[in-house]
């Protein structure tokens with residue numbers, strides 16, 4: 371059989387790996403959108419390096435857009451096979467793919483407005499909401515641990531990767547011409563001890579492994595005593611009559627923060643001020659979280675014996691409507707607003723920052739990773755002035771940065787995950803999903819742990835297994 375790397379090769383985005391069997395069957399592992407600078411992303415996402423209609427099925431590791439975001443495009447180009455994933459990934463993908471299609475369409479409307487002024491022909495969106503609806507009809511949700519055969523001669527089961535709700539790693543058992551090969555794919559591996567989610571499960575033993583390598587060379591700092599710090603910040607800010615503004619990713623971080631506040635509320639450690647989750651996507655994602663208890667860790671299941679709704683408490687309101695969101699601007703009383711996006715690059719959070727960042731009574735609390743050059747990073751760096759919607763605002767609000775749980779395992783995490791596999795069986799590891807320098811460091815770490823054959827494939831590289 372052949373394995374080709376058509377994404378997340380020497381980069382962290384656009385995950386896509388093609389398995390071609392001698393029978394002619396073709397299985398695609400993930401179908402992620404490449405995210406990056408506009409021109410480069412446009413070039414990479416516009417055309418598949420394979421015939422979409424020739425793919426028999428897709429195995430989807432999790433719902434993040436850099437792993438699932440080109441599925442509507444695959445549908446648009448003629449793919450009509452099944453997309454296999456866990457039930458929770460199916461539910462989250464339904465939200466995220468429709469959201470992504472909406473963004474693609476409104477992006478193109480904006481670009482075309484400019485192009486029209488320049489006398490240039492208009493461009494088409496990468497895909498539309500109809501394409502997203504089309505591919506979602508082809509999804510097949512599977513429980514964790516249930517063995518199935520997506521095409522003849524291949525079987526697999528999803529095991530929990532502990533990365534986001536529904537995330538999974540897989541080992542494809544492939545039998546052709548009397549020979550059996552086991553090909554593992556980590557997807558993205560999470561950290562143990564995260565709130566809500568289970569720890570990553572042990573992977574099945576395999577002959578070949580495609581592994582992520584995002585944090586090669588890095589060891590995560592232990593997360594803050596988040597709950598206590600969260601309580602302190604809210605108490606302090608409300609005592610001086612201010613608002614706490616928390617930019618957070620709609621899927622994952624928002625639910626972790628709400629769960630922490632829910633516990634604080636039950637412990638009577640939160641002041642009696644209103645708390646708002648202001649992001650339609652976060653509201654919908656929270657609904658998905660609540661309907662997939664099969665993904666919860668034991669701690670959360672135990673907690674739910676006394677609190678049936680771990681993502682809801684008396685003072686908490688979820689806001690979908692834009693008018694309700696705007697109404698928060700004119701209210702001057704202390705409150706907590708959790709809104710997307712996490713790096714402050716888009717979404718309703720921009721309005722909340724614009725309205726509150728100049729007031730020294732307020733606090734902006736950064737609870738997740740912010741990439742360089744993002745507004746979030748400028749706030750983390752406490753620049754005296756920041757630009758929002760093209761205007762300059764002095765940053766006078768208090769800035770609190772919480773070192774929270776990363777969604778990705780660090781280098782020791784990945785090495786110990788792989789160390790649990792049968793070494794005599796594991797012939798080769800292919801590192802994907804990492805920047806080149808991180809990948810080199812991950813390779814060295816794995817070699818130091820005794821894994822000799824570690825390769826870093828290039829985009830478009832094909833290997834015979």
Ligand SMILES: [Zn+2]
Nearest residue numbers: 432434533558
């Ligand atoms: Zn991911």
